[in-house]
Amino acid sequence: MPRQLPLFASAKNPTILVGDRGDVTYIPEFLDRATADTLVEELQSDTQWQADSRMMYGKRVLVPRETASRGDRMRQPWTPTLEVVRKMIERHTRTAYDYCFLNLYRDGRDAVAWHGDRDGTRDARLVVASLSLGTTRQFQLRPKKDSGLLYNPISVDVNHGDLVIMAGDTQLYWEHRVPRDPRITGERLNVTFRQHTARTSAN
Ligand SMILES: O=C(O)CCC(=O)C(=O)O
Numbered sequence: 001m002p003r004q005l006p007l008f009a010s011a012k013n014p015t016i017l018v019g020d021r022g023d024v025t026y027i028p029e030f031l032d033r034a035t036a037d038t039l040v041e042e043l044q045s046d047t048q049w050q051a052d053s054r055m056m057y058g059k060r061v062l063v064p065r066e067t068a069s070r071g072d073r074m075r076q077p078w079t080p081t082l083e084v085v086r087k088m089i090e091r092h093t094r095t096a097y098d099y100c101f102l103n104l105y106r107d108g109r110d111a112v113a114w115h116g117d118r119d120g121t122r123d124a125r126l127v128v129a130s131l132s133l134g135t136t137r138q139f140q141l142r143p144k145k146d147s148g149l150l151y152n153p154i155s156v157d158v159n160h161g162d163l164v165i166m167a168g169d170t171q172l173y174w175e176h177r178v179p180r181d182p183r184i185t186g187e188r189l190n191v192t193f194r195q196h197t198a199r200t201s202a203n
Helices: 031-045 080-093
Strands: 015-018 023-028 055-056 061-063 066-073 099-105 110-117 127-134 137-143 154-158 163-168 174-178 188-194
Touching: 015 154, 031 080, 031 127, 031 188, 066 174, 080 127, 080 163, 127 137
Parallel strands: none
Antiparallel strands: 015 023, 023 163, 055 061, 066 099, 099 188, 110 174, 127 163, 127 188, 137 154, 137 174
């Protein structure tokens, strides 16, 4: 069974989820409720979502969620609140982001399977800052099979306004997912702030 975070992980204190061959920090309530609500309203009213597909066992299947991208020089730009939140996350992580990737989980049947971001690319060490909005879902991490690491899977409930920061070697040695949970009826939005190329923010 995945390990649940202890109760003292709440109350706005950052919690280190991964500290070995990777660097993953969970920050509950990174955004206050009003900012998180405004961001959801903006994204819901002004995002063109797409249904992606991928090949599985020789058949093309739809991925179980909708996705979009926004950012500098992109067809869908930052919204005003997204721009404010980007700056907040840039200050906190001392990293500049030039785009974000959005996931829309319409209910608990939508999910993302185990994967590492930027697998196999030279950008695997870039910081990914992942913001949760809407319905609470589980975010899970486990070591990759060939990592040599022997930790059990880690599971954290990510709520409206919570932030997970993945840095360092995380994408090389760990993978993550949001599992299905058919009991969940509410919608969740996830915004991952990313950079096309590594840059360090001045402030
Ligand atoms: O929804 C999440 O919290 C994770 C999203 C994710 O894994 C991804 O966009 O690569």
